[in-house]
Amino acid sequence: MSVPEDHPRAESLKVREKIIEGMHNSIVAEAGLIAHGRGEAFDYIIGEKTPDFAFKQQEAAVALLLLAEKPVISVNGNVAALCSKETVELAELVGASIEINLFYRKAEREKAIEEVLKEAGDIEILGIDPTYHTYISELSHLRRIVDKRGIFSADVVMVPLEDGDRTMALRKMGKNVISIDLNPLSRTALWSNITIVNNLIRAFPEMIEIAKRLRGKDNIVLKKILADFNNFNSLKETLSEISKGLNKLAKGNLKDPTKKLK
Secondary structure, eight states: OOOOTTSTTHHHHHHHHHHHHHHHTTSSOHHHHHHHHHHHHHHHHTTSSOOHHHHHHHHHHHHHHHHOSSEEEEEOHHHHHHHHHHHHHHHHHHTOEEEEOOSSOOHHHHHHHHHHHHHHOSOOEESOOGGGEEEOTTOOSGGGEEETTTGGGOSEEEEESOOHHHHHHHHHTTOEEEEEOSOTTSHHHHHSSEEEOSOHHHHHHHHHHHHHHHTTSOHHHHHHHHHTOOHHHHHHHHHHHHHHHHHHIIIIISOOGGGGGO
Protein backbone atom coordinates (compact mmCIF):
# COMPACT_ATOMS: atom_id res chain seq x y z
CA MET A 1 0.00 0.00 0.00
CA SER A 2 1.24 3.47 -0.89
CA VAL A 3 0.90 5.87 2.04
CA PRO A 4 -0.07 9.47 1.07
CA GLU A 5 2.50 11.91 2.45
CA ASP A 6 -0.24 14.32 3.53
CA HIS A 7 -2.00 11.70 5.64
CA PRO A 8 -2.02 12.84 9.32
CA ARG A 9 -0.77 9.39 10.37
CA ALA A 10 1.67 8.93 7.48
CA GLU A 11 4.71 7.89 9.54
CA SER A 12 2.71 5.48 11.66
CA LEU A 13 1.16 3.92 8.56
CA LYS A 14 4.58 3.50 6.94
CA VAL A 15 5.78 1.58 9.99
CA ARG A 16 2.66 -0.59 9.89
CA GLU A 17 3.33 -1.34 6.24
CA LYS A 18 6.86 -2.50 7.12
CA ILE A 19 5.42 -4.89 9.68
CA ILE A 20 2.81 -6.19 7.21
CA GLU A 21 5.45 -6.61 4.50
CA GLY A 22 7.60 -8.44 7.04
CA MET A 23 4.74 -10.84 7.71
CA HIS A 24 4.27 -11.55 4.00
CA ASN A 25 8.03 -12.19 3.72
CA SER A 26 7.96 -14.69 6.62
CA ILE A 27 9.94 -12.35 8.90
CA VAL A 28 7.12 -11.29 11.23
CA ALA A 29 4.72 -13.75 12.87
CA GLU A 30 1.00 -12.94 12.65
CA ALA A 31 1.00 -12.29 16.40
CA GLY A 32 3.70 -9.68 15.77
CA LEU A 33 1.07 -7.43 14.22
CA ILE A 34 -0.93 -7.55 17.44
CA ALA A 35 2.18 -6.80 19.51
CA HIS A 36 2.98 -3.82 17.28
CA GLY A 37 -0.52 -2.40 17.66
CA ARG A 38 -0.33 -2.72 21.43
CA GLY A 39 2.97 -0.85 21.48
CA GLU A 40 1.61 1.82 19.17
CA ALA A 41 -1.17 2.52 21.68
CA PHE A 42 1.38 3.14 24.44
CA ASP A 43 3.39 5.32 22.06
CA TYR A 44 0.37 7.63 21.73
CA ILE A 45 0.47 8.13 25.49
CA ILE A 46 4.08 9.35 25.52
CA GLY A 47 3.38 11.66 22.59
CA GLU A 48 5.09 9.64 19.83
CA LYS A 49 8.44 11.25 20.64
CA THR A 50 11.34 10.35 22.86
CA PRO A 51 10.71 11.64 26.41
CA ASP A 52 13.56 12.99 28.54
CA PHE A 53 13.46 9.93 30.80
CA ALA A 54 14.05 7.64 27.80
CA PHE A 55 17.24 9.49 26.81
CA LYS A 56 18.64 8.71 30.28
CA GLN A 57 17.56 5.08 29.96
CA GLN A 58 19.18 4.79 26.55
CA GLU A 59 22.44 6.30 27.77
CA ALA A 60 22.59 3.84 30.67
CA ALA A 61 21.87 0.97 28.28
CA VAL A 62 24.69 1.96 25.94
CA ALA A 63 27.09 2.33 28.87
CA LEU A 64 26.21 -1.19 30.04
CA LEU A 65 26.71 -2.61 26.55
CA LEU A 66 30.10 -0.93 26.23
CA LEU A 67 31.23 -2.22 29.62
CA ALA A 68 30.05 -5.77 28.95
CA GLU A 69 32.52 -8.56 28.29
CA LYS A 70 30.11 -10.46 26.05
CA PRO A 71 27.03 -8.43 25.03
CA VAL A 72 24.36 -9.93 22.78
CA ILE A 73 21.42 -8.29 21.01
CA SER A 74 18.46 -10.66 20.70
CA VAL A 75 16.41 -10.20 17.51
CA ASN A 76 12.88 -11.30 16.69
CA GLY A 77 10.79 -10.72 13.56
CA ASN A 78 9.47 -7.27 14.44
CA VAL A 79 12.96 -5.99 15.23
CA ALA A 80 14.31 -7.36 11.96
CA ALA A 81 11.44 -5.86 9.95
CA LEU A 82 11.73 -2.40 11.50
CA CYS A 83 15.38 -1.91 12.47
CA SER A 84 17.67 -4.43 10.78
CA LYS A 85 20.25 -1.83 9.69
CA GLU A 86 20.17 -0.06 13.04
CA THR A 87 20.54 -3.37 14.89
CA VAL A 88 23.67 -4.26 12.96
CA GLU A 89 25.16 -0.77 13.31
CA LEU A 90 24.54 -0.66 17.05
CA ALA A 91 26.01 -4.15 17.48
CA GLU A 92 29.16 -3.14 15.64
CA LEU A 93 29.54 0.06 17.68
CA VAL A 94 29.26 -1.68 21.08
CA GLY A 95 30.95 -4.95 20.10
CA ALA A 96 27.83 -7.08 20.53
CA SER A 97 26.83 -10.32 18.84
CA ILE A 98 23.40 -10.70 17.23
CA GLU A 99 21.26 -13.73 17.96
CA ILE A 100 17.90 -14.66 16.42
CA ASN A 101 15.46 -15.83 19.08
CA LEU A 102 11.81 -16.50 18.24
CA PHE A 103 8.63 -17.45 20.11
CA TYR A 104 7.05 -18.67 16.86
CA ARG A 105 10.12 -20.52 15.65
CA LYS A 106 10.22 -21.86 12.10
CA ALA A 107 13.23 -22.56 9.89
CA GLU A 108 11.67 -20.40 7.15
CA ARG A 109 11.40 -17.42 9.51
CA GLU A 110 14.92 -17.88 10.84
CA LYS A 111 16.32 -17.91 7.31
CA ALA A 112 14.30 -14.84 6.26
CA ILE A 113 15.46 -12.87 9.32
CA GLU A 114 19.06 -13.96 8.81
CA GLU A 115 18.96 -12.74 5.20
CA VAL A 116 17.55 -9.34 6.22
CA LEU A 117 20.24 -8.88 8.87
CA LYS A 118 23.05 -9.96 6.55
CA GLU A 119 21.80 -7.53 3.92
CA ALA A 120 22.20 -4.83 6.56
CA GLY A 121 25.82 -5.66 7.31
CA ASP A 122 28.56 -8.27 7.18
CA ILE A 123 28.08 -9.78 10.62
CA GLU A 124 27.75 -13.32 11.97
CA ILE A 125 24.22 -14.21 13.04
CA LEU A 126 23.88 -16.61 15.96
CA GLY A 127 20.94 -18.72 17.09
CA ILE A 128 20.08 -20.72 13.99
CA ASP A 129 22.79 -23.40 13.83
CA PRO A 130 21.50 -26.46 15.78
CA THR A 131 25.10 -27.48 16.49
CA TYR A 132 25.30 -24.70 19.07
CA HIS A 133 21.79 -24.92 20.52
CA THR A 134 21.22 -25.28 24.23
CA TYR A 135 18.25 -24.50 26.47
CA ILE A 136 17.06 -22.13 29.18
CA SER A 137 15.68 -24.70 31.61
CA GLU A 138 13.03 -22.42 33.17
CA LEU A 139 11.20 -21.91 29.86
CA SER A 140 8.90 -24.37 28.13
CA HIS A 141 8.28 -22.54 24.82
CA LEU A 142 10.60 -22.25 21.83
CA ARG A 143 12.36 -19.11 23.09
CA ARG A 144 14.13 -21.46 25.50
CA ILE A 145 16.42 -22.42 22.59
CA VAL A 146 19.53 -20.25 22.70
CA ASP A 147 23.02 -20.28 21.24
CA LYS A 148 25.88 -21.47 23.46
CA ARG A 149 28.11 -18.83 21.86
CA GLY A 150 25.56 -16.06 22.35
CA ILE A 151 22.75 -15.54 24.85
CA PHE A 152 23.63 -18.60 26.93
CA SER A 153 27.15 -17.35 27.71
CA ALA A 154 26.50 -13.59 27.53
CA ASP A 155 26.84 -11.28 30.51
CA VAL A 156 24.56 -8.59 29.00
CA VAL A 157 21.56 -9.37 26.79
CA MET A 158 19.56 -6.68 25.04
CA VAL A 159 16.04 -7.89 24.39
CA PRO A 160 13.95 -5.38 22.42
CA LEU A 161 10.27 -6.37 22.16
CA GLU A 162 10.61 -9.15 24.69
CA ASP A 163 8.57 -11.82 26.48
CA GLY A 164 8.50 -11.18 30.22
CA ASP A 165 9.12 -14.79 31.19
CA ARG A 166 12.39 -14.93 29.25
CA THR A 167 13.55 -11.70 30.87
CA MET A 168 12.82 -13.24 34.26
CA ALA A 169 14.70 -16.42 33.31
CA LEU A 170 17.72 -14.49 32.04
CA ARG A 171 17.89 -12.47 35.26
CA LYS A 172 17.74 -15.66 37.31
CA MET A 173 20.68 -16.94 35.23
CA GLY A 174 22.68 -13.94 36.48
CA LYS A 175 22.58 -11.93 33.27
CA ASN A 176 22.08 -8.19 32.93
CA VAL A 177 19.06 -7.50 30.73
CA ILE A 178 18.30 -4.37 28.70
CA SER A 179 14.79 -4.14 27.28
CA ILE A 180 12.88 -1.75 25.05
CA ASP A 181 9.26 -1.76 26.13
CA LEU A 182 6.63 0.96 25.69
CA ASN A 183 4.67 -0.52 28.60
CA PRO A 184 6.46 0.51 31.83
CA LEU A 185 4.33 -1.93 33.87
CA SER A 186 5.07 -5.12 31.92
CA ARG A 187 6.97 -8.02 33.48
CA THR A 188 9.76 -7.31 31.02
CA ALA A 189 10.02 -3.69 32.17
CA LEU A 190 9.93 -4.59 35.86
CA TRP A 191 12.47 -7.43 35.63
CA SER A 192 15.04 -5.74 33.39
CA ASN A 193 18.21 -4.13 34.72
CA ILE A 194 17.57 -1.26 32.31
CA THR A 195 14.20 -0.61 30.68
CA ILE A 196 13.94 1.81 27.79
CA VAL A 197 10.38 3.10 27.55
CA ASN A 198 10.44 4.28 23.96
CA ASN A 199 9.52 3.20 20.46
CA LEU A 200 12.13 0.89 18.97
CA ILE A 201 12.32 2.92 15.76
CA ARG A 202 13.43 5.98 17.76
CA ALA A 203 15.45 4.21 20.44
CA PHE A 204 17.89 2.39 18.14
CA PRO A 205 18.98 5.42 16.07
CA GLU A 206 19.37 7.47 19.25
CA MET A 207 21.40 4.73 20.91
CA ILE A 208 23.66 4.62 17.87
CA GLU A 209 24.44 8.33 18.34
CA ILE A 210 24.99 7.80 22.08
CA ALA A 211 27.34 4.88 21.33
CA LYS A 212 29.37 7.05 18.96
CA ARG A 213 29.71 9.61 21.74
CA LEU A 214 30.52 7.18 24.56
CA ARG A 215 32.59 4.44 22.92
CA GLY A 216 35.86 6.35 23.36
CA LYS A 217 35.18 7.31 26.97
CA ASP A 218 37.07 5.89 29.93
CA ASN A 219 35.35 3.08 31.81
CA ILE A 220 35.16 5.34 34.84
CA VAL A 221 32.78 7.61 32.93
CA LEU A 222 30.64 4.64 31.82
CA LYS A 223 30.51 3.20 35.33
CA LYS A 224 29.44 6.59 36.69
CA ILE A 225 26.51 6.65 34.25
CA LEU A 226 25.43 3.22 35.51
CA ALA A 227 25.95 4.12 39.16
CA ASP A 228 23.62 7.10 38.73
CA PHE A 229 20.90 4.93 37.17
CA ASN A 230 18.32 2.89 39.07
CA ASN A 231 15.79 1.05 36.92
CA PHE A 232 12.98 0.96 39.47
CA ASN A 233 13.34 4.69 40.16
CA SER A 234 13.49 5.31 36.41
CA LEU A 235 10.22 3.43 35.91
CA LYS A 236 8.59 5.44 38.70
CA GLU A 237 9.77 8.65 37.01
CA THR A 238 8.39 7.33 33.72
CA LEU A 239 4.96 6.65 35.23
CA SER A 240 4.99 10.03 36.96
CA GLU A 241 5.74 11.88 33.72
CA ILE A 242 3.09 9.92 31.82
CA SER A 243 0.57 10.71 34.55
CA LYS A 244 1.43 14.42 34.48
CA GLY A 245 0.97 14.52 30.73
CA LEU A 246 -2.43 12.82 30.88
CA ASN A 247 -3.54 15.06 33.74
CA LYS A 248 -2.61 18.17 31.76
CA LEU A 249 -4.75 16.96 28.90
CA ALA A 250 -7.65 16.14 31.23
CA LYS A 251 -7.45 19.58 32.88
CA GLY A 252 -7.81 21.58 29.71
CA ASN A 253 -4.87 21.10 27.36
CA LEU A 254 -6.85 18.70 25.19
CA LYS A 255 -7.95 20.59 22.08
CA ASP A 256 -11.40 20.10 20.63
CA PRO A 257 -10.91 19.78 16.83
CA THR A 258 -14.66 20.00 16.17
CA LYS A 259 -14.68 23.70 17.16
CA LYS A 260 -13.47 24.44 13.64
CA LEU A 261 -16.83 23.18 12.38
CA LYS A 262 -18.85 25.70 14.42
